[in-house]
Amino acid sequence: MTDEEWAAIRPLLPVPAWLHGRGGQPEGYCHRQLLDAIRYLVAGGISWRAMPVDFPDWGRVYAFFRRWREHGLITEFHDRLRGRVREREGREAEPTAGIIDTQSVKAAASVPSVSRGWDGGKKVGGRKRHIVTDCLGLLLVVAVTAANVxxxxxxxxxxxxxxxxxxxxxxxxxxxxxxxxxxDWCRQKLALTLQVVRRTDDMEGFVGRCHVVECVTV
Structure with missing residues (x-):
């Protein structure tokens, strides 16, 4: 990441326990190096052991990632970033409305057959992503199922x-x-309004606000 990106991200990172005297030890590497390594791995779709030598040892990077995931720190970091982006756009950090949608995607051969399915409507065999975003297209919640769900x-x-x-x-x-x-279930059980946006006959794909979800899921 650039120096400008790091300057924006650094204050939003979860504070390590050892800085608060709650045990643990300082990282052997800067968080910027570790985050860059994880971003490189995700963008390239490579395995942990294929991490280039320019980055910290893959075992250290994986241990950092696993610890953050187990303690919910990845979600915390994501939520802080989302709040910052919303505030930059002149909105409150927490949204009051969202958009829900799904997308079926073809699964790789390495995906276990028990977690795959066939989406007859889209003619896709694999998995399905179910997501809710805010009105800017920023992720709020996500679930992955077999495509037949x-x-x-x-x-x-x-x-x-x-x-x-x-x-x-x-x-x-x-x-x-x-x-x-x-x-009806949303209104009765969650006190939440689920409003269906109808497609028009002369337009393809989503119309209006729902289009932002398709921009995320493609």
Whole structure:
């Protein structure tokens, strides 16, 4: 990352326990180096052991990543960044509305067959991403299922997580795949308005606000 990016990110990083006297030891490497290594791995789709020698040893990078994941620090860091971006756009850090959608993607041969399925509507065999974003297209919650799991089946758990993690959310836009049961269920169980946005006959894909989700899922 550039010096400008690091200057923006550094204050948002979770503070190590050892700085608060709660045990642990300082990292052997700068967090900037470790984050750069993880970003390189994700962008290139490489294995941990294939980490170039320009970065810290792969074992140290993986241990750093695993520790952050187990303690929820990756999610915390992501949420802080999202809040900062929203504030930069003149919005409150916590959103009050969201958009839900899914996308089926072809699974690689290495993906276990028990976690894959066939989406008959999209003619795709693999997995399905179920996500909720804010109105800027920034991720709020995500779930990955087999591709044969329907919109409405996955929506229950996804929207429950959304309500638990983002208490200010009161409205979620959706496409026609969520028509019916989920609308009433959200109102009765979550005190949440699930508003279905209809497609028009003369336009392809999403219309209006729901388009921002497609920009994330492609």
């Amino acid at each position: 329907g919109h409405r089946d996955a929506a229950v758990g996804l929207l429950q997580r959304l309500r638990r993690l983002h208490r200010d959310i009161c409205l979620v836009w959706a496409d026609g795949g969520y028509t019916g049961g989920p609308v």
